[in-house]
Amino acid sequence: MKKLVAYITTGYPSLDFTVDMILSLKEVGVDTIELGIPFSDPVADGPIIEKANLKALQSGFKIQNLFDISKEIAPQIDTLWMGYFNPFYHIGLDKFISEAKKSKVNGFIIPDLPFEEAQPYKSIIENEGLNLIDFIAPTDSRERIKKIVSSSNKFIYLVAYAGITGAKHSEDLMPIIKSIKEFTNTPVYVGFGVNQATAKEKAKGVDGVIVGSAFIKILLDERLTNSQKIDKISSIAKEIKEKINE
Amino acid sequence: MKDYKDIYIPKATPHDPDSNGHFGIFGGRFVPETLMPILEQLRVDYEKVRFDREFWSEVDYYYKNFVGRPSPLYYAQNISKELNAKIYLKREDLNHTGAHKINHTVAQAILAKRLGKKRVIAETGAGQHGVATATVAALFGLECEIFMGAKDVARQELNVFRMKLLGAKVHSVESGSKTLKDAMNDAIRHWVTNARDTYYIIGTVAGPHPYPMMIRDIQSIIGWEAKSQLKSIEGVLPDKVIACIGGGSNALGIFNHFLEDDSVECIGVEAGGLGLDSKHGCSLAKGSPGILHGQLSYLLQDEDGQILEAHSISAGLDYPGIGPEHAYLKDKNIVTYDYITDEQALDAFVWLSQKEGIIPAFESSHAIAYLKKMRREDIEGKVILINLSGRGDKDMIQAKDILTDVTIKQK
Ligand SMILES: Cc1ncc(COP(=O)(O)O)c(C=O)c1O
Numbered sequence: 001m002k003k004l005v006a007y008i009t010t011g012y013p014s015l016d017f018t019v020d021m022i023l024s025l026k027e028v029g030v031d032t033i034e035l036g037i038p039f040s041d042p043v044a045d046g047p048i049i050e051k052a053n054l055k056a057l058q059s060g061f062k063i064q065n066l067f068d069i070s071k072e073i074a075p076q077i078d079t080l081w082m083g084y085f086n087p088f089y090h091i092g093l094d095k096f097i098s099e100a101k102k103s104k105v106n107g108f109i110i111p112d113l114p115f116e117e118a119q120p121y122k123s124i125i126e127n128e129g130l131n132l133i134d135f136i137a138p139t140d141s142r143e144r145i146k147k148i149v150s151s152s153n154k155f156i157y158l159v160a161y162a163g164i165t166g167a168k169h170s171e172d173l174m175p176i177i178k179s180i181k182e183f184t185n186t187p188v189y190v191g192f193g194v195n196q197a198t199a200k201e202k203a204k205g206v207d208g209v210i211v212g213s214a215f216i217k218i219l220l221d222e223r224l225t226n227s228q229k230i231d232k233i234s235s236i237a238k239e240i241k242e243k244i245n246e
Numbered sequence: 247m248k249d250y251k252d253i254y255i256p257k258a259t260p261h262d263p264d265s266n267g268h269f270g271i272f273g274g275r276f277v278p279e280t281l282m283p284i285l286e287q288l289r290v291d292y293e294k295v296r297f298d299r300e301f302w303s304e305v306d307y308y309y310k311n312f313v314g315r316p317s318p319l320y321y322a323q324n325i326s327k328e329l330n331a332k333i334y335l336k337r338e339d340l341n342h343t344g345a346h347k348i349n350h351t352v353a354q355a356i357l358a359k360r361l362g363k364k365r366v367i368a369e370t371g372a373g374q375h376g377v378a379t380a381t382v383a384a385l386f387g388l389e390c391e392i393f394m395g396a397k398d399v400a401r402q403e404l405n406v407f408r409m410k411l412l413g414a415k416v417h418s419v420e421s422g423s424k425t426l427k428d429a430m431n432d433a434i435r436h437w438v439t440n441a442r443d444t445y446y447i448i449g450t451v452a453g454p455h456p457y458p459m460m461i462r463d464i465q466s467i468i469g470w471e472a473k474s475q476l477k478s479i480e481g482v483l484p485d486k487v488i489a490c491i492g493g494g495s496n497a498l499g500i501f502n503h504f505l506e507d508d509s510v511e512c513i514g515v516e517a518g519g520l521g522l523d524s525k526h527g528c529s530l531a532k533g534s535p536g537i538l539h540g541q542l543s544y545l546l547q548d549e550d551g552q553i554l555e556a557h558s559i560s561a562g563l564d565y566p567g568i569g570p571e572h573a574y575l576k577d578k579n580i581v582t583y584d585y586i587t588d589e590q591a592l593d594a595f596v597w598l599s600q601k602e603g604i605i606p607a608f609e610s611s612h613a614i615a616y617l618k619k620m621r622r623e624d625i626e627g628k629v630i631l632i633n634l635s636g637r638g639d640k641d642m643i644q645a646k647d648i649l650t651d652v653t654i655k656q657k
Binding site for chain 2: 057062063085090116136
């Protein structure tokens, strides 16, 4: 069975909403939650997720809120914190590690902490029994893939195209997937630009998909009530889970 | 055989970063994985030309014939008399396009062309870097797109028009604080998407490795020239070298060749804005180490590590971060850092205009203003070198709105 990872920006429209949303995603078969930490300067993200980050911050999101609501979420579904490195660095990685362990969060996804810069931190995180997810991009050489995936765990985040989240690009990933599989048995999940329409195609040859912008687009739709948002996002998640496993 | 003696070629310094771009704990490459192979390739490509005479002689041709280098070192006779010191201005304002930014855009465009890139992109604050990039793109036949915060588009409308006239496409960036920080975010997003055929000409000594080192190497021609110019006029080293700091390129450019001279004090002047208890751009004075735009350096940030908006009257200093080498030089106590407020900068803007007949850029006015902030004993009888990083033409519309006839007639 191929896995579905759902990215949700924390704290928009509200913290309660984030909790309800995720519990509903669990019911429809989402395997893992990427709980997004709003950041002022999300450079790897396209306009949709960027806007959700900004709105969450404008409505008063604080990192303490993330720690608090994770206690209601992570014990129920496999949860990773996804965020840019600066808040981790500024508040302190040790604080994030201890809070993650308290709330049963299983690890971190940090898109601006590539392999080389992650070195001082990766073993600290792993020694605490948490995961730091590795990224592979379509620009990576075979050599670089080998270097990165040799120490990978949980899953490898394969970026579907050179670009930012939520774009309509696609690239032939088969040679890259082949290289990764040559060097590791760690499952490969593909993310960026995965939605109802693209899921089946993008899931080819990999073990799972990561979906963000397709959900956040609905999260930002001002015409919908909160319960309509939860229903709609959950039904898209269900559809994607079916499509990748057809 | 060409004579290379008078050609500027960078040299390795004791402060060079390691191969991952770390200046002590600062610098590095904090970027999405997609960009890592691109940056690694650029590092290798730059290492190939870094000390290569042929590359730098091509750059030199354009410096001499297109930019108008060497820029003069001018003895500012009237303010020298007033302050009882010898004040020398390194006239980067006389460069083609009006600031030091053209130095590195010429060299980077030549590199980009060698690497077979067809397009260049850049972020810009004051618009000087955007204009300098659009200029070299026109010269070398490269497509050009410039990212500029919407707020800066409004306050630097002349430069926006210049960029368009030069054939560049200007994106007005509406996200975040709508200034330089956000322009750089959008430039990075565009670059991640188009990295394979697009060269990103970063405008200062910031960003992921190798940019901070590469742009410092290139801009160091300023201090290299000034040092020998001053030597032939006065026969001495300066006592102090002063420059304003946005990201820090004109400052490192003039400091670099003096960092190993113990008798020389280099002073970097940050934008004090409305004062340190209010809005400002003093990332060294008031910030703390953090990660933004691919580098670890001092940053203005809140307790959660969210980046704060900077403020300065000058768009080119309106940035919440600073190049990582400055962060390192500060912590090592190798360079002195201080600040100048909007008001002090404006006073200096008028002062230099009326005393010397030189209208400085708002950015450079911060460096000039520092002359009046120094204690008397630190300045009297001293030889002081100031980087006049740019001319004030671009600031005329903004200055006209702020300065009344009364404030202008201050003398
Ligand atoms: C004239 C001038 N001086 C200084 C700066 C600040 O940049 P840096 O600190 O990199 O020299 C700018 C930036 O636009 C500028 O236009």
